[in-house]
Amino acid sequence: xxxxxxxxxxxLPRLVWIFNPSQVGTRPTAGFPYSAISMKNKMxxxxxxxxxxxxxxxxxxxACAETKPVIAHKPKARMGHAHHQARGVISLDVYQDGERxxxxxxxxxxxxxxxxHQFSENGGISWSEPVKxxxxxxxxxxxxxxxxxxxxxxxxxxxxxxxxxxDQNRFHTGPMQAALSHDGGQSWQITSAPPDWAPxxxxxxxxxxxxxxxxxxxxxxxxxxxQGLRYSRSNDDGRHWSVNRTLxxxxxxxxxxxxxxxxxxxxxxxxxxxxxxxxxxxxMDAHENWRYLGHVGDFGWQFDxxxxxxxxxxxxNRQSGLRMHALVGTGMPDxxxxxxxxxxxxxxxxxxxxxxxxxxxxxGDIAASDAGRVVAVWDMMSKKGLAIFMAExxxxxxTWSAAQQLSTPGQRASHPRxxxxxxxxxxxxxxxxxxxxxxxxxxx
Amino acid sequence: xxxFLAGLLLFSALQMGLAQADGxxxxxxxxxxxxxxxENHKGQPFVLIFWSETCAYCMKELALFGKLQKQFPDxxxxxxxxxxxxxxxxxxxxxxxxxxxxxxxxxxxxxYPEQLYAAVDxxxxxxxxxxxxxxxxxxPIRHLGIIKEAAxxxxxxxxxKP
Numbered sequence: 001x002x003x004x005x006x007x008x009x010x011x012l013p014r015l016v017w018i019f020n021p022s023q024v025g026t027r028p029t030a031g032f033p034y035s036a037i038s039m040k041n042k043m044x045x046x047x048x049x050x051x052x053x054x055x056x057x058x059x060x061x062x063a064c065a066e067t068k069p070v071i072a073h074k075p076k077a078r079m080g081h082a083h084h085q086a087r088g089v090i091s092l093d094v095y096q097d098g099e100r101x102x103x104x105x106x107x108x109x110x111x112x113x114x115x116x117h118q119f120s121e122n123g124g125i126s127w128s129e130p131v132k133x134x135x136x137x138x139x140x141x142x143x144x145x146x147x148x149x150x151x152x153x154x155x156x157x158x159x160x161x162x163x164x165x166x167d168q169n170r171f172h173t174g175p176m177q178a179a180l181s182h183d184g185g186q187s188w189q190i191t192s193a194p195p196d197w198a199p200x201x202x203x204x205x206x207x208x209x210x211x212x213x214x215x216x217x218x219x220x221x222x223x224x225x226x227q228g229l230r231y232s233r234s235n236d237d238g239r240h241w242s243v244n245r246t247l248x249x250x251x252x253x254x255x256x257x258x259x260x261x262x263x264x265x266x267x268x269x270x271x272x273x274x275x276x277x278x279x280x281x282x283x284m285d286a287h288e289n290w291r292y293l294g295h296v297g298d299f300g301w302q303f304d305x306x307x308x309x310x311x312x313x314x315x316x317n318r319q320s321g322l323r324m325h326a327l328v329g330t331g332m333p334d335x336x337x338x339x340x341x342x343x344x345x346x347x348x349x350x351x352x353x354x355x356x357x358x359x360x361x362x363x364g365d366i367a368a369s370d371a372g373r374v375v376a377v378w379d380m381m382s383k384k385g386l387a388i389f390m391a392e393x394x395x396x397x398x399t400w401s402a403a404q405q406l407s408t409p410g411q412r413a414s415h416p417r418x419x420x421x422x423x424x425x426x427x428x429x430x431x432x433x434x435x436x437x438x439x440x441x442x443x444x
Numbered sequence: 445x446x447x448f449l450a451g452l453l454l455f456s457a458l459q460m461g462l463a464q465a466d467g468x469x470x471x472x473x474x475x476x477x478x479x480x481x482x483e484n485h486k487g488q489p490f491v492l493i494f495w496s497e498t499c500a501y502c503m504k505e506l507a508l509f510g511k512l513q514k515q516f517p518d519x520x521x522x523x524x525x526x527x528x529x530x531x532x533x534x535x536x537x538x539x540x541x542x543x544x545x546x547x548x549x550x551x552x553x554x555x556y557p558e559q560l561y562a563a564v565d566x567x568x569x570x571x572x573x574x575x576x577x578x579x580x581x582x583x584p585i586r587h588l589g590i591i592k593e594a595a596x597x598x599x600x601x602x603x604x605k606p
Contacts, residue, residue, distance in 0.1 A: 171498050253500055305589035306499045306572050331571045331588065360562070362569045386558050412556045435555060 088437040089430050091115075091143035096419040097153040097209065101426060102185075104151035104160055105130075105439060112138040115149055115160065117185045123423020124443055133160060133179050134188050140165045142173050142203075145415040145430060146256055146308050146363065152207035152214055156184045159214050159238040161193060161205050175200030176218060180238045194232035194241040197222040202230075204254070204310075206269075208261040214238050215267050215284070217247070217257050227253035229271050231284060247282060247290055250274050256310035262322060268347055270296060270311040270326065277303040279311045279328040281347045293347040297339050301332035312365035314420070316372065316396060322346060325397055327356070327366040327376050337361045338378045342397040356391050357403050367418040367425055372396040375425045375444055377406065377416035385412040388429045390444065406442055407431060413440070467536040468546050472553030473524050475563040481522055481550075482582055489603040490520040492576040492584075494564075496527050497538060501590045502573040508593055510543025516600040524550040526557055526572065579603060 090113075091106025101124060105116045115133035120126060133139070142165045143149050149162035158181040166174035175198060180191040194216035195202050205218040213235040221227045229248040232241040252272035261267045265286030273280040278299050282292040296311065309329035316323040324343040330336060338361035339353035356364075357380045364378030374393040379386045388407035391400045407413035408431060416429040425444040430437045471477075481492065493509060495502035509521055523546065525535055530551045539549060554560050561568040565586070568574065577585040577599055585599075 254498070303571065303589045305501045306496070308570065331569060333567075333588070336567055336569065359567055360558075360569060381558060381562060385556050432556065 086144075086432070086437055087435055089439040090145065090437055091148040092145070092415070092417060092428060092430060092439060093148050093151045094417045094419050094426070094428055095151050095153055095207075096421060097155070099422040100153065101419055101421045102151050102153050102158065103428070104133075104149055106141070106143045106149050106162075113141050113143070113165075115139060115141070115162065117151070117158065117160070117181075117188075119153075119185060121422065123421035124426045124441060125423060128185065131185050131188070134190060140174075141177075142166075142171075146310075147203060148256075148415075150205045150207045152209045154209040154211070154214070154237065157182055157214075157237040158185050159191075159207060159209075159234075160188075161207060161216065163201065163203050163205070166201075169201055171201070173201035173203050176202040176205060178238065182237070191238055192241060194218070194234070194244070195220065195230065196232070196241070196244045197230075204256045206257045206259040208259045208267050210261045210265040210267070210286070212265065212286075215259065215261065216241070217259050217269050217271070219251060219253065219257070221253075223249055226250055229257065229269070231269075231290070233288065245290065247284075248273065248280070248292070252277055252307065254306040254308050258311050258313050260313045260315065262315050263317070266346075268313060268324065270313050270328075272307065272310065275302065277301045277307065278330065279326075281313075281326075283347060294349070296326045296343075296347075296350055297328045297330065297341055297353045299330040299332040299335055299353075301330050301335075303331060307331050309362060312367075312376070312418075314366050314368045314374075316368040316374070317370045318372075318396065320344070323368075323396055325366050325368045325374050326350070327364040327378070328353075329362060329364060338364045338376075338380075340366070340376055340397065340400070351397070354400065356400065357389055361389075362386075363415045365416055365418045367420040368396075369420050369425075373425075375418055375427070376400075377418045377427050377429070379414045379416060379429070382409075384410045386414045387411075388413045388416045388427070388440075390427065392444070407440065418444075467532075468539060469548045470532040470535050471548055471550050473550040473560065474553050475560065477524075477550060478564055482578070485520055485522075485578065486582075487580060488520065489577075489579050490522055492522045492524065492578065494524045494526055494572060494574040496525060496572050497530065497534060498527070499572040503538075503542070505573045505575070505590050506539065506542035506544060508591070508596065510539075512593075512596060512600060513544060515597075516604060519600055519603055521546065522548075522550070524552070526552050526560075526570070528552045528555060528557055 090108045093104045095102045099121050100119050102119045107114050116130045118127045118130050142163045151160045161178040164174035164177045165172050176193040176195050178191050178193040179188045181188045202218045202220045208215045215233050217231050219227050228246050229251045231245045231247050234241045255272035258270045259267050267284045270279055270281045279296045281296050284290050312327040314325050326341050329338050336359045338356050340356050341350040341353050343350045360381035361378045366376045368374045374397050377390045387405050389403045390406050391403050393400045411431045411433050413429050413431045418427045427442045429440050431440050535549050552560050575587045
């Protein structure tokens with residue numbers, strides 16, 4: 001892994017680093033992807049004469065036929081997914097476990113998908129060598145930004161999960177699959193996945209860890225086709241998973257979930273609800289009692305559709321108690337955008353929603369330090385398409401700085417993530433140019 | 445030789461027939477496509493539907509339009525897939541499965557869809573389905589999310605009144 005120091009910002013005098021994706025090995029394409037069609041020509045007589053006759057006949061028939069064009073207008077742009085498949089980093093998850101920052105990177109090259117793990121113990125200054133999950137050069141996986149493969153960790157135990165690719169379902173989403181490492185990510189083995197409803201599909205997974213084990217949430221439609229929020233727990237570091245629980249029978253079908261566990265072992269889960277389609281929060285406590293807490297931001301957005309927008313959540317341990325910081329998105333007409341809220345009542349009530357960015361702000365994340373610094377990152381439209389922006393608060397969310405662009409001007413960037421690491425805040429996102437995506441990181 | 449020529453004629457005719465029945469002409473939707481669509485339907489009401497193959501609600505809405513198209517054949521339906529460069533076959537398969545009979549369909553033809561979202565509506569961030577109802581004067585009514593059948597029927601009836 002090579003980091004390139006690219007520039008210093010006068011306003012934020014911190015370093016900008018770029019992950020160099022070329023460091024991550026890929027296999028060359030395995031030959032021409034199309035088979036030649038073999039035509040058996042059984043005609044043995046005068047092939048040139050016949051061919052010429054055929055051409056004349058077809059031309060005559062076509063000329064006499066009709067005036068409406070028969071052949072589809074060929075677009076200038078080449079149509080078809082195969083020609084426009086994204087290359088490079090197409091999935092990203094970040095997890096902070098004590099001093100360690102773990103990243104799980106999903107890559108696609110020549111149609112082959114791989115997952116890679118790395119960690120840093122000094123806030124992103126240096127990183128471990130990338131390790132390919134399961135050593136697989138072509139994982140059968142459905143992933144993309146907003147539906148990224150997920151990672152959680154507890155010391156040397158690391159658990160990753162993803163949605164399997166399948167041709168059987170409309171969205172190519174299959175059952176969840178998982179892999180486990182007990183040596184800090186040096187070696188990986190396949191392990192049982194949290195869902196006990198085998199067929200799936202399972203999607204929009206999030207994972208968290210506490211001192212007892214791992215927890216997983218995801219969406220599936222096991223209840224008469226209705227997409228709902230499911231939960232499971234592993235007390236043996238990801239080897240086995242508990243009987244699944246349905247936390248909400250009816251949730252949004254296409255927004256990512258966020259789960260964060262506090263120091264007391266309470267896992268707070270933020271997910272997009274239905275009727276209205278605002279973000280909801282609930283808590284699974286250390287004794288496995290689930291309690292729905294309410295909405296994070298009461299926008300009253302009634303929307304029967306696919307927003308593809310989740311939330312960010314983090315904690316700040318203050319002298320007066322826990323403060324929760326959330327960043328949620330809504331598409332409510334006249335209110336569309338990204339909003340910041342905090343709660344001093346462990347999610348039961350929330351501050352008024354404060355808008356960060358403009359109406360085009362879509363995907364966001366948030367992180368907080370116990371010193372009262374809170375940093376929000378999100379993507380929104382710039383002059384050249386989506387770009388990454390940030391704002392920060394130095395007083396536990398009371399006041400906020402103006403929005404400031406983080407991503408490279410002129411490059412399309414989306415889906416930022418942020419963690420409070422051992423050495424300050426680390427923001428990650430993906431930038432795209434000419435169908436190639438690369439992972440970007442910046443210490444804030 | 446005569447038999448061969450007759451066969452050739454038949455083959456060519458069949459080929460033409462197949463080509464005509466080949467399905468919907470898929471066009472690339474770019475920044476100025478909306479104005480072209482409006483120009484194509486000048487003075488005429490039409491419905492513009494944005495959909496994605498990964499949007500379950502869109503599938504329901506397309507099926508609803510497939511049903512109502514038979515009831516209101518004079519109101520043109522224009523579909524735009526927001527899946528960048530979605531292949532023609534998938535477009536044809538999905539629209540046919542939903543019972544829509546169309547001459548043309550549009551597919552987002554920009555690498556990054558948000559540029560087209562903004563070209564259509566600055567407020568649009570990609571939520572789906574989105575449907576625009578254009579009356580004769582082309583004053584659009586925008587509906588975000590799946591639309592209720594009754595509301596749709598009311599609007600279509602209104603447009604067919606002399």
